[in-house]
Amino acid sequence: EAQVTQNPRYLITVTGKKLTVTCSQNMNHEYMSWYRQDPGLGLRQIYYSMNVEVTDKGDVPEGYKVSRKEKRNFPLILESPSPNQTSLYFCASSITGGPSTEAFFGQGTRLTVV
Amino acid sequence: AQKITQTQPGMFVQEKEAVTLDCTYDTSDPSYGLFWYKQPSSGEMIFLIYQGSYDQQNATEGRYSLNFQKARKSANLVISASQLGDSAMYFCAMREGYTGGFKTIFGAGTRLFVKA
Numbered sequence: 001e002a003q004v005t006q007n008p009r010y011l012i013t014v015t016g017k018k019l020t021v022t023c024s025q026n027m028n029h030e031y032m033s034w035y036r037q038d039p040g041l042g043l044r045q046i047y048y049s050m051n052v053e054v055t056d057k058g059d060v061p062e063g064y065k066v067s068r069k070e071k072r073n074f075p076l077i078l079e080s081p082s083p084n085q086t087s088l089y090f091c092a093s094s095i096t097g098g099p100s101t102e103a104f105f106g107q108g109t110r111l112t113v114v
Numbered sequence: 115a116q117k118i119t120q121t122q123p124g125m126f127v128q129e130k131e132a133v134t135l136d137c138t139y140d141t142s143d144p145s146y147g148l149f150w151y152k153q154p155s156s157g158e159m160i161f162l163i164y165q166g167s168y169d170q171q172n173a174t175e176g177r178y179s180l181n182f183q184k185a186r187k188s189a190n191l192v193i194s195a196s197q198l199g200d201s202a203m204y205f206c207a208m209r210e211g212y213t214g215g216f217k218t219i220f221g222a223g224t225r226l227f228v229k230a
Binding site for chain 1 (some may be wrong): 118145147148205210
């Protein structure tokens with residue numbers, strides 16, 4: 001089954017404790033991205049990747065890191081989480097980065113930083 | 115700057131009636147794609163419909179159609195014959211092309227309530 005898999009689905013952590021949210025897709029998609037969803041703000045792009053070893057900042061990259069060492073994986077790293085990073089996070093992938101390709105989304109990760 | 119505006123935080127529609135969800139956008143990239151996604155209460159994001167900036171005709175997918183008015187920079191979603199299962203959050207999104215760095219931006223969303 002074609003899918004984007006995020007783990008974990010739910011996470012509660014403490015301020016400053018490094019964490020990684022994993023994202024994997026099995027569709028051989030080139031474009032992958034991370035979003036955070038906050039009430040009243042919709043989804044905001046954190047980072048995106050056009051292909052392996054190619055990443056770029058979205059609109060809200062501060063406090064996050066990403067890497068794309070393999071085509072299928074695009075982990076999101078929070079080196080020192082803070083309470084303002086409490087949010088619902090989505091990973092998504094598209095066949096390419098071109099403007100005509102829709103995104104396939106993971107199930108979301110609800111992160112709480114206390 | 116790139117921007118997506120959804121001016122309706124919430125909307126009500128009677129079952130079996132049509133409803134239009136508004137979306138306006140702003141971009142300087144001549145090549146872009148416009149998308150609508152549905153987010154039910156379960157939280158997943160579901161792709162509904164796509165319109166390309168060079169498409170001459172409005173996109174349709176089953177009960178969904180996109181009213182694309184390029185000069186006005188609007189891409190409204192029309193849902194015909196609303197069903198109770200259409201109650202959800204709806205997001206308008208835009209993916210830019212090379213000029214825009216292939217970024218994707220979303221609107222704040224419209225929550226649709228379908229009444230029986």
